[in-house]
Amino acid sequence: MHRLSSPTTLVGVDVWDGHDHLGPHEVTWGPHGSGSAPDAVVTELGAVGPSAAFAGLSLIPGLIDTHVHLIGNAGGAASGFLTWPLVTPPTEQVLHGLAHARRALAGGVTTLRDLSADEVQFSLARAVEAGLVEAPRLLAHGMVSMTGGHGDMFVPPGVDPRLRKPTADGVDACRALVRAHARAGATGIKIATSGGLLSDGDKPSWRNHTTAEIDAIVDEAHALGLLVAAHAHTDEGIRIALRAGVDSLEHATQLDGVLAGEVVEAGLPVAPTLLINDAIADGSVPVTAEQQEAARALVVDRDAGFRAAADAGVDFVLGTDANGFHVRFGDQMAELRRMGEVLGWSAARVLEAGTSRAAVAIGRGARAGSESAKPGSGSGSGSGSTVVSASGGPVLGRIAVGAAADFVLLRGRPWLDVDALDPANIVAVVARGRVVAGSLPTA
Incomplete structure (x- = not known):
């Protein structure tokens, strides 16, 4: 390039x-x-x-997609979501990540934010910035997860510990992992304040990290100039993230008109990731019965809650959680159309969610004033x-x-x-x- x-x-x-x-x-x-x-x-x-x-x-x-996961099989395989990263070397993974990024680019997406990055995404981001490859701008957030937390549970328990992603338990370890991500090239940090849907054996209701650990992560990230994105499905997870002073909410599936006032007051953007949770809940993508049941329980009241939150002024922005397996790269416009349906927005407001407002959410909007x-x-x-x-x-x-x-x-x-x-x-x-x-x- x-x-x-x-x-x-x-x-x-x-x-x-x-x-x-x-x-x-x-x-x-x-x-x-x-x-x-x-x-x-x-x-x-x-x-x-x-x-x-x-x-x-x-x-x-x-368009700007504020929540993706680039690293996964870009070859169209219908199985192996959890196992593929374990049997594919990083040197090969980066090529699949580039393929995903280029598909997004062809679909009108010129900026991506990866919210579970490691040296593979950091390397790809540097190659993009240096002009070595043609891809969207790439922001890469390193994840700080506890042992047995949402980020850790994408690797099944019997796997060789050497293949597991780094975790942090205790305040000092949490600060150290934030610093390690910053040194490696992260443009931000991701935490989980609830469990998740696709991680092996996980439950959305599970707590992730203690209050002291979360405070340490957020404090250390902000001290290093890094934004903090919080994965939070449940109302309790949303409250924990709000109290901690994070910079964005990811999923926020149980957000409603009651919590909306706090989110608006905090000025937090929310990436609702509609298509992926719809697909898990209706079983149109390969998931286990437990994952489908958990997603159904989460989304049963989601649309009404999100509509009330939108009416209250919550700043929803484009964030698909695309991974090439459950949501494809290139589906960003479909996500925006779905946002219009659920949130009751005008076409212009939908378009803002994928452009100017998404830019502000990732720290690339214009300076105040x-x-x-x-x-x-x-x-x-x-x-x-x-x-x-x-x-x-x-x-x-x-x-x-x-x-x-x-x-x-x-x-x-x-x-x-x-x-x-x-x-x-x-x-x-x-x-x-x-x-x-x-x-x-x-x-």
Whole structure:
């Protein structure tokens, strides 16, 4: 993958900027920064008349999936979800992770956040940043799990201990594992404040870590500038995560209108992971009877609770829990459409969940007070200065001067009709300023 060497301009394309429909605009993007990493930002954005070349097409920001698991068999196998990582060396796993990432890219996803990363994902993320491979931007969170916790139980108990992922028991060990992940290249930390569905022998109701251990993990992560994402299915798990001061909630399956006020007050984004829990509950993917029963018990009141939470102002964002086995990479638009159904949202609000709001959730939205962060502020021209996110890189999930040049050109108006959010409608995907799928029309 090579750096973008010269500016590119689209004239008269209909733009939705991550917050608002701007109408036909001239959009120019060009190289940004120095070094080997291929990147580009929007340098000019101004209103013009519509172009016949883009009739019926729209330009939206690239999608951001805030919760995935890249490492798994990308070959389409229908079995072996738990055993495949145990019999596949890391050198081979990284190739499957890249295949998954590229499928997401072709589906309009230009940024992924892996929430159970180790040296495989850290290595892949560095290769992406260095421009060695073509894939979405990759943020990788290392997991801190206790012995017998949700993260630990993806490896069956009889497996050689040398094949198990690292765990942490006790306050000092929890701090040490956070530090080890940070040293290895993690961009964040994941914890579990409840049990899970797919880990072997796990139960959603089980506590994970003590209060003191969780406090140590969150404190150490924040001291190192790392966001903390909390896996929490149950209402108790949600309360534990809220009390600990985490930065996002993953699943939050028992969230309801009562808990919603606390989540809104804390300003926490929630990734609802609808498709995967639906699939486990209805048995449309390979799961055990126990897993299906546990999922059914969790989702029976989920939709009504989520709708009440959405009405209360909870900031749900795109997070699929895609692993290539239960949810495919490339299903992100289907997840967004399902969010619209469950949450009762307009098409525009659904689209925000997968772009500008998802960017804020992962620390890549505009800094507070930035003009570029405000709705309707994307028009105008500029010299290419960067709109900086809270993490220091170009803003994602927006089409604005200085924001990252990550776009999807597709047929239809997805901010008016959520059904237009379909990979079949994609005409081109641009990531870091380069066309990585399809092609851009020419006048």
